[in-house]
Amino acid sequence: MERANHHQNLTSRFSRLQIQMDGEELSAQETALYDRQIRVWGVDAQKRLSKTHVLVNGLNGTAVEFCKNIVLAGVGSLTIMDDRIVTEDALNANFLIPPDAVKDEGSSLAELCCDSLKEFNPMVHVSVERGDLTQLDDEFFDKFDVVVVSCCPFNNKKLINDKCRKRQKRVGFYSVDCRGSCGEIFVDLQDYSYEQKKTDCKSGCHLQYPSFEAAISVPWRDLPRKVSKLYFALRVIEKFELCEGRNPGDTSTSDLPVVLKLRKESCDAQSLNETHIPTGLLERLLAAGAKEHPPLCAILGGILGQEVIKAVSGKGDPLKNFFYFDVADGKGVIEDISPPPTNADGTNGQP
Amino acid sequence: MASLDSQTEAIKRAKVLMVGAGGIGCELLKTLALSGFQDIHIIDMDTIEVSNLNRQFLFRQTHVGQSKAKVARDAVLKFRPHINITPYHANVKDPEFNVEFFKQFNVVLNGLDNLDARRHVNRLCLAAEVPLVESGTTGFLGQVTVHAKGKTECYECQPKPTPKTYPVCTITSTPSKFVHCIVWAKDLLFAKLFGDKNQGNDLNVRSSDGADSSKHTEDVFERNLDEDSEQYARKIYDHVFGYNTEVALANEETWKNRNRPRPIYISDVLPDRITKKNAKVENGSTESAVSAMSSLGLKNPQDVWSLVENTKIFLEALRLFIVKRTEDIGNLTFDKDDQLAVEFVTAAANIRASSFGIPLHSLFEAKGIAGNIVHAVATTNAIIAGLIVIEAIKVLRNDFHNYRMTYCLEHPSRKMLLMPVEPFEPNKSCYVCSETPLLLEVNTSTSKLRDFVEKIVKNKLGMSSPLIMHGSNLIFEVGDDLEEDVAANYALNLDKVLAELPTPVTNGTMLKTQRRI
Ligand SMILES: [Zn+2]
Numbered sequence: 092m093e094r095a096n097h098h099q100n101l102t103s104r105f106s107r108l109q110i111q112m113d114g115e116e117l118s119a120q121e122t123a124l125y126d127r128q129i130r131v132w133g134v135d136a137q138k139r140l141s142k143t144h145v146l147v148n149g150l151n152g153t154a155v156e157f158c159k160n161i162v163l164a165g166v167g168s169l170t171i172m173d174d175r176i177v178t179e180d181a182l183n184a185n186f187l188i189p190p191d192a193v194k195d196e197g198s199s200l201a202e203l204c205c206d207s208l209k210e211f212n213p214m215v216h217v218s219v220e221r222g223d224l225t226q227l228d229d230e231f232f233d234k235f236d237v238v239v240v241s242c243c244p245f246n247n248k249k250l251i252n253d254k255c256r257k258r259q260k261r262v263g264f265y266s267v268d269c270r271g272s273c274g275e276i277f278v279d280l281q282d283y284s285y286e287q288k289k290t291d292c293k294s295g296c297h298l299q300y301p302s303f304e305a306a307i308s309v310p311w312r313d314l315p316r317k318v319s320k321l322y323f324a325l326r327v328i329e330k331f332e333l334c335e336g337r338n339p340g341d342t343s344t345s346d347l348p349v350v351l352k353l354r355k356e357s358c359d360a361q362s363l364n365e366t367h368i369p370t371g372l373l374e375r376l377l378a379a380g381a382k383e384h385p386p387l388c389a390i391l392g393g394i395l396g397q398e399v400i401k402a403v404s405g406k407g408d409p410l411k412n413f414f415y416f417d418v419a420d421g422k423g424v425i426e427d428i429s430p431p432p433t434n435a436d437g438t439n440g441q442p
Numbered sequence: 443m444a445s446l447d448s449q450t451e452a453i454k455r456a457k458v459l460m461v462g463a464g465g466i467g468c469e470l471l472k473t474l475a476l477s478g479f480q481d482i483h484i485i486d487m488d489t490i491e492v493s494n495l496n497r498q499f500l501f502r503q504t505h506v507g508q509s510k511a512k513v514a515r516d517a518v519l520k521f522r523p524h525i526n527i528t529p530y531h532a533n534v535k536d537p538e539f540n541v542e543f544f545k546q547f548n549v550v551l552n553g554l555d556n557l558d559a560r561r562h563v564n565r566l567c568l569a570a571e572v573p574l575v576e577s578g579t580t581g582f583l584g585q586v587t588v589h590a591k592g593k594t595e596c597y598e599c600q601p602k603p604t605p606k607t608y609p610v611c612t613i614t615s616t617p618s619k620f621v622h623c624i625v626w627a628k629d630l631l632f633a634k635l636f637g638d639k640n641q642g643n644d645l646n647v648r649s650s651d652g653a654d655s656s657k658h659t660e661d662v663f664e665r666n667l668d669e670d671s672e673q674y675a676r677k678i679y680d681h682v683f684g685y686n687t688e689v690a691l692a693n694e695e696t697w698k699n700r701n702r703p704r705p706i707y708i709s710d711v712l713p714d715r716i717t718k719k720n721a722k723v724e725n726g727s728t729e730s731a732v733s734a735m736s737s738l739g740l741k742n743p744q745d746v747w748s749l750v751e752n753t754k755i756f757l758e759a760l761r762l763f764i765v766k767r768t769e770d771i772g773n774l775t776f777d778k779d780d781q782l783a784v785e786f787v788t789a790a791a792n793i794r795a796s797s798f799g800i801p802l803h804s805l806f807e808a809k810g811i812a813g814n815i816v817h818a819v820a821t822t823n824a825i826i827a828g829l830i831v832i833e834a835i836k837v838l839r840n841d842f843h844n845y846r847m848t849y850c851l852e853h854p855s856r857k858m859l860l861m862p863v864e865p866f867e868p869n870k871s872c873y874v875c876s877e878t879p880l881l882l883e884v885n886t887s888t889s890k891l892r893d894f895v896e897k898i899v900k901n902k903l904g905m906s907s908p909l910i911m912h913g914s915n916l917i918f919e920v921g922d923d924l925e926e927d928v929a930a931n932y933a934l935n936l937d938k939v940l941a942e943l944p945t946p947v948t949n950g951t952m953l954k955t956q957r958r959i
Contacts, residue, residue: 122743122806126493127818130810131581134744152476156824163496163820186472186521211499385476386835389469389828394859397582397821407582408853416860418832421846423860 117141121214125165136404141167141214143403146235148172148224148251150200152184152383153269154241156392157399159187162208164400168216169208170235172224173201184383225250232258237399239265242339242381245329252279252303263402266303267395268325270340271379272418273372274391275325277303278398278410285405300412301429309430311361319415319424323368327354328376340381347374375419390416394423452838453478459547460484461534461563463510465818466553466577468498469827471514474551475522477831482525483547486511487533491779497820535562544570549837551830552576555816557602561904564589564597565957568875573837575830581817584826584850588833588865591875593842599869615690616700617798620791624811627790628776631682632783634663636763636774665764675760679708679753683793703798711753732766734758734785735805743806752792752802759786778813787812825850825860873903879952886940886948891918894940899955911954915945 117137122129129137143166147154150173162169175181177192177200187207188200195203201219208217220227224240225247232238232254240251248266255262256279264279279300287296301309307326331350332339350373358365394414401407413426458479460470463486474482488510490501500517501510511529518527532538534554544550544566552574554560560576567574573590576597589596612618613626633641662681665674687705690696734755740747747755759782763771767782776783788808795802809815829848836844846862855861873880882898895918899908907920918932940947947953 116742117744119741123492125496126806127815128496128820129806130815130817131819159499160821160824163499165496182521184476186476186518189520190523210502212496213503385473386828386831388476389473389824389831390860393821393823393825393828396824397819400819400821410859414859421829421832421848421860421862422858425854425857425859 121165124212124214128164132400132404132406136400136406137165139404140165140400143236144168144170144234145237145239145399146170146172146220146224146232147239147241149241149243150175150185150204151181151242151269151381152385152388153267153274153391153395154239155185155187155204156388157239157241157267157395158204158208159211160392160396161399162211162215162217164396165212166215166403168218170218170220171201171204171208172220172222173199173204174221175200177203180381184385184388229254229257232262233260235262236260236403237263237265239267239395239399241267242269244339245333249302249304255279256281256302263399264303265395265399267391268339269383269387269391270325270328270376271382272384272387273321273325273376273379274387274416275321276391276395276398276410276414277306278402278412278414279303280402280409280411283402283409285409287408288406296408298409298411299429305430306412306428309428311363313431314428318426318428319413320367320369320372321415321417322413322426322428323357323363324372324376327357327368327373330357338381340379342377342380344374344378346377350377384418387416387418390423449835449839450478453835454480456548456838457481457546458483458834459544459550460553461550461559462486462553462555463514463529464488464494464553464555465497465820465823466579466826466830467510468500468514469820469824470551470553470830471518471527472500473827473831474834475518475525475527477835480525483528483530484511484514485530485532485534485539486514487531497818497823499820534559539566541566541569544572547572549834550574551834553827553830554578557604560597565874565904567591568596569957575833575837577826577830579818579822579826579850581819582822582850582852584822584829585848586826586829586833587847588837588845590837590842590845592868594845594865595868596872596875598874599866599872615693615696617794617800618700620795620800620803620808621811623791623794623798623800624787624808626794627787628812631790632774632776632787635678635760636771636783639772671761671764672757674764675757676708678760679756679793682790683707683797687797701799704796706749706793706797708753708757711750712757731781732762733781734762734789735781737762743809744804746802746804747789747792749793749796749802752789752796755785755789756793759789776812778809778815784809784812822850829860884940886946887942888939890937890939891943892936895936903955905955905957908955908957911956912943912945912947912951917943917945917947917953 117125117134125137145161145166145168147158147169150171158169158171176196177188177198179193181200182188182190182193187204192198192203199219199221205217205219238251238255240248243251243266252264255264261281266277268275279302280298281300283298283300285296286293311323327350328342331346331353332341351370354365354368354373358368398410402409410425411427413428414423415426416423456479458474458481460467460482463471463484467484467486471482471484486509489507490498490505490510490513492503492506495501495503500514505513509529509531511531515527515529550563550567550572552560552563554563564574567589568591571591573588574597575586575588577586578584588594608622608625612622613630617623617626662677669677684705684707687703691702691705735741737758738754740751740755762782763786774783776787778784784805788805791808792802833845836842845865847865849861851859851861868875870876884894895908895910899905899910909919910917918935924932935943
């Protein structure tokens with residue numbers, strides 16, 4: 092009897108200790124480091140952030156900005172993937188790698204970025220995963236709460252998005268693309284519930300996100316009238332790259348005639364006036380190719396970081412489901428492009 | 443593409459000045475370097491603190507205490523070794539940064555955190571005729587504006603909200619919000635106990651205007667030779683939370699439409715002395731920073747302490763100041779990074795709040811209020827820095843038709859998270875950037891030149907070293923390089939009324955004032 096009691100005491104003390112080790116309380120070190128941001132989003136959000144695991148695939152300038160932002164914010168872990176060997180082009184908008192690393196032939200882009208990211212915040216576990224994300228086991232995605240792909244070919248984007256959707260737990264999917272001075276972010280949080288705080292009263296909110304494929308399948312004539320021209324332009328260029336077997340951004344102005352033909356085909360099929368996709372815009376996008384404009388990387392990487400923080404912490408309205416920024420007009424616009432709800436309960440009937 | 447090339451060229455040739463190497467500054471310096479800027483000068487007087495590290499990503503733990511401008515430069519040169527970055531670990535208000543200095547730049551980019559420095563840079567940019575890109579962030583909100591003389595409004599064309607102040611009696615007698623208790627604890631009690639004894643302090647009023655002032659004189663705050671530190675702390679406690687509240691209650695008029703406060707005496711809250719059980723802590727805490735929280739075993743700064751806990755912290759913090767920081771007493775001013783000071787102010791504010799029926803707050807919250815700590819995140823700073831560079835490039839290309847003022851919003855407005863608007867025109871009656879005369883209504887036969895200089899020119903127009911002219915006659919100027927007889931003459935003028943100056947100022951007189959260069 093006495094022994095049993097003694098044993099019980101031990102385990103209860105032990106489990107309490109475990110809870111503390113789990114990070115239920117922020118350490119003094121964390122409180123000091125995160126002081127200013129805890130004043131923005133609160134301790135609970137900070138705790139949730141510190142238990143979040145993020146995967147980033149494709150380390151262009153925007154992705155690097157995003158990585159910096161969430162490492163500083165204090166996520167639990169960040170895993171980065173990019174097996175490319177460092178070239179001068181790859182460093183155009185990259186502030187993590189010194190230029191003499193171009194000579195360092197043994198290391199991949201991800202490995203070199205990893206070393207710098209670790210320094211930003213010793214409390215975040217940063218690591219590299221090698222290989223092709225589309226080829227990894229589906230279970231691999233279970234390790235993450237958030238997956239971000241950058242400059243990802245159309246088919247791979249769809250594939251990775253679907254892999255995220257098939258997991259038991261919710262794996263948030265984000266894609267980001269930068270072409271010169273224009274950029275697009277896509278968000279898929281699947282079924283997402285959160286508390287909306289409006290002047291002292293809280294109300295439950297529910298959002299249903301379509302997959303990338305389902306979103307871009309919405310007929311153009313069903314879209315609201317003033318949808319960003321970038322949305323249409325990027326779909327045409329996406330189609331062009333798919334047909335020609337090009338990598339994202341592997342374009343030049345000499346591709347314009349073929350792209351204009353595709354524009355006509357698409358607009359005819361979707362009964363959209365071609366003026367919604369200005370030739371000048373297509374030309375700019377083709378000319379820019381994969382070259383990034385660093386101020387745009389900072390802006391998109393910032394918005395993306397903010398969105399991930401919002402979604403993880405459940406604080407604030409998350410973006411649904413596209414975001415556009417064009418340096419030419421300076422507008423940062425949200426577009427909700429979802430299939431119309433078909434069921435009586437308001438869900439949209441998408442798988 | 444010709445236009446892209448000309449843009450690249452303009453960026454390469456540009457010489458830019460950044461003011462501020464903090465939250466926005468770190469992001470800005472990085473984005474400028476990546477964008478191809480090659481000649482960047484950066485001014486910041488601050489040194490690096492731990493709480494900067496969550497967003498000022500160019501800095502590491504090992505840099506704490508070093509110059510922000512210099513460390514930022516070294517960090518950026520690692521990934522762009524061949525550009526020129528010139529750091530100045532100095533105050534932008536230093537005289538070396540004069541109009542001539544500003545004139546060498548194509549554009550000035552502000553990443554500042556205070557009104558005063560922003561106004562100063564605005565005026566220098568106007569005088570040097572260099573366009574200014576101004577910015578600011580709090581939490582998820584941010585803003586970028588372009589100020590170009592004659593083309594867009596200047597930073598001061600619209601009045602700016604000034605820092606909040608509170609009526610003295612709200613602080614001394616009738617607090618209704620927690621912030622009032624913080625101001626009392628920080629500016630009155632803390633200053634009275636640990637600050638400069640020669641400074642005026644409204645806490646005196648309460649201790650000497652009572653009926654039995656013979657007993658409760660200012661000497662209450664002096665420690666008697668036979669008192670130990672805890673006896674002294676208990677005496678102060680009873681005086682400020684008990685006796686002073688009784689005195690205030692005696693004035694019935696005050697409480698007609700207010701909730702009456704409850705006097706709090708130490709014997710009600712903590713009947714027994716804590717005494718010597720702290721002995722072991724005293725040995726342990728010699729090396730690390732002195733803290734009442736750690737001596738009492740309170741760990742979480744997010745917890746809201748009870749009245750008893752606040753009382754214990756108050757006594758312990760006061761005791762620790764006396765025992766461990768004796769030499770600081772008499773010349774302390776409140777510093778949000780001084781743990782013991784924050785603990786003391788938190789506890790004192792909470793005890794007062796408790797007395798007045800105001801909800802108590804955690805040390806974390808109290809520190810934010812007492813230290814005017816800005817809410818800051820990395821992402822907003824990164825976005826704002828990107829927007830600054832976009833506007834800076836427009837300035838370099840002289841593309842002023844496309845200048846935009848951009849708001850970074852927390853909640854979308856008309857689908858926009860980043861909302862550009864056309865910049866405002868200069869305000870024609872702006873006393874900073876317009877030439878339009880200001881009308882001053884003043885009695886010229888009773889107002890002295892001194893009043894005009896102090897109240898109007900220095901206070902209202904914000905010119906700290908002005909030069910005032912009447913036609914071609916100098917009436918007054920400020921400077922340490924003046925000839926003795928000239929200075930004496932100005933001193934004489936100061937005490938004359940306006941109508942009796944050597945060149946009289948009367949109805950309809952036009953005066954010109956300008957910053958002395
Ligand atoms: Zn003005």
